[in-house]
Amino acid sequence: MxxxxxxxxxxxxxxxxxxxxxxxxxxxxxxxxxAARLSALSYLVFAGPATVxxxxxxxxxxxxxxxxxxxxxxxxSLVERVEDPNDRRVTLVCPTKKxxxxxxxxxxxxxxxxxxxxSKLQGxxxxxxxxxxxxxxxxxxx
Amino acid sequence: MxxxxxxxxxxxxxxxxxxxxxxxxxxxxxxxxxAARLSALSYLVFAGPATVxxxxxxxxxxxxxxxxxxxxxxxxSLVERVEDPNDRRVTLVCPTKKxxxxxxxxxxxxxxxxxxxxSKLQGxxxxxxxxxxxxxxxxxxx
DNA sequence: TTAATTTGTTTAAGTGCCTTAATTAATAAT
DNA sequence: ATTATTAATTAAGGCACTTAAACAAATTAA
Numbered sequence: 001m002x003x004x005x006x007x008x009x010x011x012x013x014x015x016x017x018x019x020x021x022x023x024x025x026x027x028x029x030x031x032x033x034x035a036a037r038l039s040a041l042s043y044l045v046f047a048g049p050a051t052v053x054x055x056x057x058x059x060x061x062x063x064x065x066x067x068x069x070x071x072x073x074x075x076x077s078l079v080e081r082v083e084d085p086n087d088r089r090v091t092l093v094c095p096t097k098k099x100x101x102x103x104x105x106x107x108x109x110x111x112x113x114x115x116x117x118x119s120k121l122q123g124x125x126x127x128x129x130x131x132x133x134x135x136x137x138x139x140x141x142x
Numbered sequence: 143m144x145x146x147x148x149x150x151x152x153x154x155x156x157x158x159x160x161x162x163x164x165x166x167x168x169x170x171x172x173x174x175x176x177a178a179r180l181s182a183l184s185y186l187v188f189a190g191p192a193t194v195x196x197x198x199x200x201x202x203x204x205x206x207x208x209x210x211x212x213x214x215x216x217x218x219s220l221v222e223r224v225e226d227p228n229d230r231r232v233t234l235v236c237p238t239k240k241x242x243x244x245x246x247x248x249x250x251x252x253x254x255x256x257x258x259x260x261s262k263l264q265g266x267x268x269x270x271x272x273x274x275x276x277x278x279x280x281x282x283x284x
Numbered sequence: 285t286t287a288a289t290t291t292g293t294t295t296a297a298g299t300g301c302c303t304t305a306a307t308t309a310a311t312a313a314t
Numbered sequence: 315a316t317t318a319t320t321a322a323t324t325a326a327g328g329c330a331c332t333t334a335a336a337c338a339a340a341t342t343a344a
Contacts, residue, residue: 009268010256012275014166014249017159018184019282024156025202034302036330042160053292060167065331067294072329089292089339107156114152117281125277126151132274133154135267139259140161176331178301194322207302209323214300231310231321 013136020114027109031102037073038106040066041095044079045103049094051084078102155278162256169251173244179215180248182208183237186221187245191236193226208235220244 028038036059043058044050052070056063070093073079078099082092095103118126170180178201185200186192194212198205212235215221220241224234237245260268 006260006268007253007257009272009275010253010260012279013162013260013271014253014256015188016275016278017162020155020159020278021163022200023282029202034329046157051292052294058164060171061330062332063293064295064333069330087292087340091293111149111152111156114156115149118148118152118155121277121281126148128270129155129274129277130151131270133151133158135263135271136158136162137154139263140165176301195320203301204303205322206304206324211301229311229321233322 023117024110024113027113028106030109031106033078033102036069037078038103040069040073041078041099041103042107044093044095045100046107049082049092051090051092053090055093073099165259166252166255169255170248172251173248175220175244175248178211179220180245182211182215183220183241183245184249186235186237187242188249191224191234193232193234195232197235215241 028035031038033041040055040059043055047058050058052063052066055070056066059066070079070081074081077096079093079095082094084090084092118129121129170177173180175183182197182201185197189200192200194205194208197212198208201208212221212223216223219238221235221237224236226232226234260271263271
């Protein structure tokens with residue numbers, strides 16, 4: 001078999017990722033959170049507490065926006081602000097237990113849906129997907 | 143090698159997809175469009191013209207929201223409303239040439255970034271990614 | 285050690301996304 | 315014909331998001 005041009009692989013992979021995430025986010029409605037809050041909370045729960053600035057870069061919005069978004073989420077007990085003793089300019093944003101629970105439940109639901117969709121695949125095909133996921137993570141490392 | 147539990151594959155795949163899209167969307171800023179418009183326009187360009195209701199389901203927002211979003215995008219000549227002769231209740235939303243151009247340029251930039259990241263991989267690894275993308279698309283089919 | 289600069293967050297004011305509820309219009313059903 | 319259903323829009327209001335400005339803490343320089 002002649003090797004696939006690298007641009008074609010990139011294109012297919014990009015499209016597949018979009019379609020995959022479009023599908024699994026169907027279950028997000030159950031969380032009661034909107035897209036902005038879900039994405040921010042997801043980052044905080046799975047990448048760990050972050051400063052306002054770091055969150056802003058991750059979400060690709062302004063620090064001002066994050067500051068206000070956190071106000072609302074703090075008001076709903078999803079996150080809390082914690083002072084950083086090392087650098088008192090920054091404020092660390094941490095998920096609360098409630099925020100963590102909601103996010104983990106949402107992730108479980110997403111993965112559950114995806115699991116049911118993958119159930120028709122053979123072992124060798126699952127192995128291909130597993131290796132692909134690993135390759136992607138490795139490739140994205142800076 | 144003992145086969146990976148299917149839930150683990152689903153979880154790894156889900157996470158990889160998130161990380162991949164988080165990375166490539168870095169180039170979206172160049173479009174001048176915000177997330178809501180980019181996502182809607184992406185659907186219209188790559189899945190074809192859609193009704194307000196279909197777009198609302200795809201974007202997981204209300205028809206009222208789409209109606210207003212389309213107002214703004216129409217105002218910026220990104221999309222246009224077209225009457226459906228078969229059912230005059232519905233309005234088809236179509237990307238304009240400008241909208242199509244912007245979207246395709248954005249996609250090209252994303253895929254270009256991803257291509258550069260995949261350039262360090264071997265042919266066999268690219269083949270694994272290619273097959274994985276194909277498996278995902280096939281698995282997601284309803 | 286002050287002073288100036290840089291870095292991180294917040295506040296204020298304004299635009300646009302997004303919601304629910306109500307309205308209008310077209311199709312389908314009886 | 316009337317009624318019910320489906321599709322889109324409008325109106326009013328809340329929240330996401332922006333830029334510009336203000337503020338506070340840390341770093342650098344004199």
